[in-house]
Amino acid sequence: MTTHPSESIASPSELLSTNFNEMSLSSEVLQAIAQMGFELPTPVQTEAIPVIMSGSDMIAMAQTGTGKTAAFGIPLAEKLDPKGNCVQALVLVPTRELALQVTREITAIGVVRGIRPAAVYGGASFTTQVSEVSSGAQVVVGTPGRVLDHMRRGTIKFSGVHKLVLDEADEMLSMGFEKEISEIIEGLPSKRQTLLFSATIPSDIQRLAQRYMGEPTVVSLSGDDVAAKEIEHYVYLVSGQGRTKDLLRVIGVERPDNAIVFCNTREETQTVARALKTAGFDAEWINSDLSQSERERVMSLMRAGNLKFLVATDVAARGIDISLLGHVINYTFPESLEVYIHRTGRTGRMGRRGAAISLIAPQDIGNLYYLRLTYKIRTIEKQLPDERQEQLAIEFTRFDALRGSFSRRTPDDFTKLARRVSQSIHGEAILAGLLAERFFANAEQTPLPRTAHWVDEVTAPKERFAQAREAAKVEQSEDDAARGRRRKRPVRVSGDDDVLTSAPKPRSLEAKAEPYPPPSVEAKAEPNPPPSVEAKAEPNPLPSVEAKAEPETKDAPQFEESSEFEGEDREVAGGSGEPEREIYIDAGRKDGVRISQLMKDLVDSTGLPRSSVGRVRMMGRATFIKVPLSAFDAVMAALGRIEVDGRKLRAEPAKE
Numbered sequence: 120m121t122t123h124p125s126e127s128i129a130s131p132s133e134l135l136s137t138n139f140n141e142m143s144l145s146s147e148v149l150q151a152i153a154q155m156g157f158e159l160p161t162p163v164q165t166e167a168i169p170v171i172m173s174g175s176d177m178i179a180m181a182q183t184g185t186g187k188t189a190a191f192g193i194p195l196a197e198k199l200d201p202k203g204n205c206v207q208a209l210v211l212v213p214t215r216e217l218a219l220q221v222t223r224e225i226t227a228i229g230v231v232r233g234i235r236p237a238a239v240y241g242g243a244s245f246t247t248q249v250s251e252v253s254s255g256a257q258v259v260v261g262t263p264g265r266v267l268d269h270m271r272r273g274t275i276k277f278s279g280v281h282k283l284v285l286d287e288a289d290e291m292l293s294m295g296f297e298k299e300i301s302e303i304i305e306g307l308p309s310k311r312q313t314l315l316f317s318a319t320i321p322s323d324i325q326r327l328a329q330r331y332m333g334e335p336t337v338v339s340l341s342g343d344d345v346a347a348k349e350i351e352h353y354v355y356l357v358s359g360q361g362r363t364k365d366l367l368r369v370i371g372v373e374r375p376d377n378a379i380v381f382c383n384t385r386e387e388t389q390t391v392a393r394a395l396k397t398a399g400f401d402a403e404w405i406n407s408d409l410s411q412s413e414r415e416r417v418m419s420l421m422r423a424g425n426l427k428f429l430v431a432t433d434v435a436a437r438g439i440d441i442s443l444l445g446h447v448i449n450y451t452f453p454e455s456l457e458v459y460i461h462r463t464g465r466t467g468r469m470g471r472r473g474a475a476i477s478l479i480a481p482q483d484i485g486n487l488y489y490l491r492l493t494y495k496i497r498t499i500e501k502q503l504p505d506e507r508q509e510q511l512a513i514e515f516t517r518f519d520a521l522r523g524s525f526s527r528r529t530p531d532d533f534t535k536l537a538r539r540v541s542q543s544i545h546g547e548a549i550l551a552g553l554l555a556e557r558f559f560a561n562a563e564q565t566p567l568p569r570t571a572h573w574v575d576e577v578t579a580p581k582e583r584f585a586q587a588r589e590a591a592k593v594e595q596s597e598d599d600a601a602r603g604r605r606r607k608r609p610v611r612v613s614g615d616d617d618v619l620t621s622a623p624k625p626r627s628l629e630a631k632a633e634p635y636p637p638p639s640v641e642a643k644a645e646p647n648p649p650p651s652v653e654a655k656a657e658p659n660p661l662p663s664v665e666a667k668a669e670p671e672t673k674d675a676p677q678f679e680e681s682s683e684f685e686g687e688d689r690e691v692a693g694g695s696g697e698p699e700r701e702i703y704i705d706a707g708r709k710d711g712v713r714i715s716q717l718m719k720d721l722v723d724s725t726g727l728p729r730s731s732v733g734r735v736r737m738m739g740r741a742t743f744i745k746v747p748l749s750a751f752d753a754v755m756a757a758l759g760r761i762e763v764d765g766r767k768l769r770a771e772p773a774k775e
């Protein structure tokens with residue numbers, strides 16, 4: 120059925136199909152879908168795939184996270200000719216990130232049938248893009264500016280294009296790409312199928328559709344699904360004064376695993392990220408002031424699960440797909456409702472539960488009311504916590520952080536010591552002292568800990584530290600001290616000792632004797648800061664984790680190197696049977712890299728199973744690691760944070 124958008128809407132039940140097998144797909148495409156782990160089509164796929172397969176033009180109201188890429192990727196893989204040696208489909212997307220994401224997805228869907236996409240976006244080499252396209256890509260996925268450049272220069276031929284996809288069309292128009300899109304469409308063959316995906320259908324999208332589409336079928340997930348049902352919408356009424364402090368209180372209560380914190384201005388992103396870091400959370404900001412490569416770095420940290428809070432403007436967050444994002448926080452409430460829908464659509468994906476939390480100041484109440492009316496979103500009002508709740512929240516957060524850091528078995532001598540401490544009348548004081556030290560020390564780093572630490576607003580009297588130190592000295596055996604001196608040269612994850620080890624950081628007794636500033640935000644500015652990571656370099660350290668852990672505990676990853684390999688290239692086998700990609704690291708044995716330590720760091724900081732970290736080849740000055748494609752982003756992000764002998768490792772995809 121082909122209808123004009125204003126005339127009728129195809130109802131979900133008309134198009135309902137429960138299974139990919141019922142969609143007239145080839146065995147190759149079905150095989151690829153199965154390899155991707157898709158079991159059932161999502162609602163937008165159920166509705167859109169049959170329409171696209173029928174050849175009709177289509178407008179689909181769907182946003183990122185609904186499975187919309189596969190909704191057009193599957194029919195493209197099915198309908199394009201793998202043997203045809205020209206570009207047959209063009210997918211226009213608003214951002215480079217989305218271009219890469221869509222390219223990845225179409226690659227996976229098309230791999231068995233031999234359909235290959237090429238990504239084309241600004242800021243990358245024209246020549247490389249041209250050669251990628253001319254080496255047999257049937258689909259070009261690109262941003263409007265760069266696609267138009269290629270079209271005008273004639274470097275990519277679009278005369279064979281018979282399928283055009285406008286992905287996130289509302290985003291493209293709101294970014295001001297209308298002229299480019301029009302010029303591109305006018306340069307394409309008029310006999311084509313045009314598919315438009317958009318989270319919202321404002322009037323400029325309707326105009327575009329009227330001009331360039333032939334009576335499209337409109338696939339709508341119904342008003343309710345525009346804002347995914349899996350999302351709970353919470354609002355906290357705030358005064359608007361001291362917003363960052365309110366944000367920290369909200370985070371303390373809600374305790375999100377990870378979140379994008381949206382801000383209306385670039386300045387706010389930096390202020391908020393700073394406040395979060397000062398409070399001990401790992402947070403990074405992105406806005407359009409950051410270079411593309413910096414933005415990529417931060418986003419890949421987030422994607423790999425190595426960043427808890429990404430503080431972003433709407434523009435910078437475009438195209439981010441973080442499938443496991445649990446929370447979206449509106450630090451400032453957006454002025455446009457469409458922006459609210461886009462922001463909150465980053466969570467609650469693919470049937471997972473998500474939460475959208477907004478700080479609502481008096482001036483936002485009108486917009487909130489409008490949101491409820493227009494999108495029928497039921498918001499749940501919550502109160503900022505009182506002091507007692509806040510204190511409890513801090514305690515829970517810290518407890519979680521500790522549990523996360525010390526989940527592995529600790530060497531026996533420390534377990535015995537712990538038992539002694541807990542049974543001693545000094546036990547509480549010792550434990551409190553150690554805990555306070557740990558959290559204060561973390562506050563002084565700009566860390567990327569895997570768990571959050573809430574550190575401000577807690578006071579711990581100096582006497583407690585003195586007591587704790589005395590007790591620690593008594594308990595410290597010579598044996599322990601000797602082991603401390605036997606410590607191996609550490610390979611450490613910069614700023615992230617929590618991630619590296621499963622036991623407390625080594626810290627010198629001298630370092631402990633330094634006076635502590637009050638544990639507040641201001642603490643950073645005061646002299647005599649608490650012991651930082653450098654404290655490790657001081658003499659007579661307490662036994663280090665590395666020393667204590669020899670031989671490793673049963674549960675810890677073990678990557679033994681044999682000394683007979685000294686002076687030669689070495690190999691450690693991993694491998695999971697998945698397609699793999701090789702990573703090049705610009706340091707090797709002569710630079711102090713040790714395979715066992717490197718593998719341990721990677722396992723610790725990515726949380727991936729040991730087998731996923733793959734095969735390592737080490738040379739004098741270079742190391743190559745093969746990892747399964749699915750682990751590639753996570754391993755790259757983790758490698759970017761590893762230091763050997765004070766030097767950061769540089770990792771990049773190995774050349775073929």
Ligand code: AMP
Pocket residue numbers: 156157158159160161164182183184185186187188189224440442468469
């Ligand atoms: P998208 O809306 O295209 O950004 O998709 C969001 C995520 O859902 C992507 O990681 C897809 O790989 C994944 N996805 C798409 N379709 C399905 C499906 N039918 N089953 C499971 N996951 C899917």
